[in-house]
Amino acid sequence: MRRIVSEVPGPRPRELLARRRCLVPAGVGAALPAFAEAADGGVLVDVDGNSFIDFGRGIAVTTVGDSAPSVTERATAQLRRSTHTCFLVNPLESYLDVRQRLNELAPVPSEKRTGLVNFGTEVPSRFVRASLSSTTPFKEATNLAHHEPHREEQALQAGLRALRLDVHRAPMAHPYCWPMGPTSCAEEPADLLTNLLDRQVGGENVAAVLMGPI
Structure with a gap:
């Protein structure tokens, strides 16, 4: 239930916001200037005791509500067994x-x-790596943000060049953003994709196709 007992941000969050300015880069933002103390289901309680209906925090983690019993029980059991999670x-x-x-x-x-994967940016990079893994040994996390030498340096460099040069992009069908309007946003993107794969890349050269439906 929503319950406000102080201004927002209140006294304690203002102290924490001042501390945040000294410790956290300005580019790391936050939508709500209230520091969470606890949460249960769809209600968030801040450090001043204000209760808010939670419509946003789950977007970066899970959408099952805060402190969901099935999640906390399974997580607690796993943490008792082992905290190492690197597969x-x-x-x-x-x-x-x-x-x-x-x-x-x-x-x-x-x-x-x-x-x-850990975050959305990692998805296309891991996907490209998987599509090339049968012929090219390399390691990367986010679009060549870093790489490490492997036994065959020449093969690694060839793989990195392939990532830069052999990844082709096609426009995504979007009814609200397609230039010719929503009635054309299925057939026209499909034609562009077919042309890209068949005429520009060549079907025999296609390792995989990545699409991101929402």
Whole structure:
């Protein structure tokens, strides 16, 4: 339930905002100038005791509500067993369980594989890496933000060049943004994609196609 007992931001958040200005870069923003003390379901309580209906915090984490019992119970049980989560060091069976469930939920009848990443920017980079992994050994996280040498430096450099030169982009069909209007936003982008794949890239040279439906 929404309950306001002080101005927003109140005395304690103002102190924390002043501290934030000394510790955090200005480019790291926040939508609400109220520091969270606790949250339950869809209600957020700040450090001054104000209660807000939460419409936004889940966008960067989960959408099941704060302190959801099923989530906190499973997380607590896992933390008691192990806090190491890097699948690249040693695999975990629970990691496979999550992927299996996601594959079952995906509305695609054919065989599926699922990748888990930390943030949205990592998705296309990991996707490109996966599409080239059969021929090119390399490691990267976000669009070549960093890379590390591997045994075959020549192959690595070839892979990095391929990432820069052999990734082609096609316009996404969007009914609200398509220049010719919503009635053309399906057929025209499809024609452009077909032309890109068949005439510019060549079908035999296409490793994969990445689309981001919302």
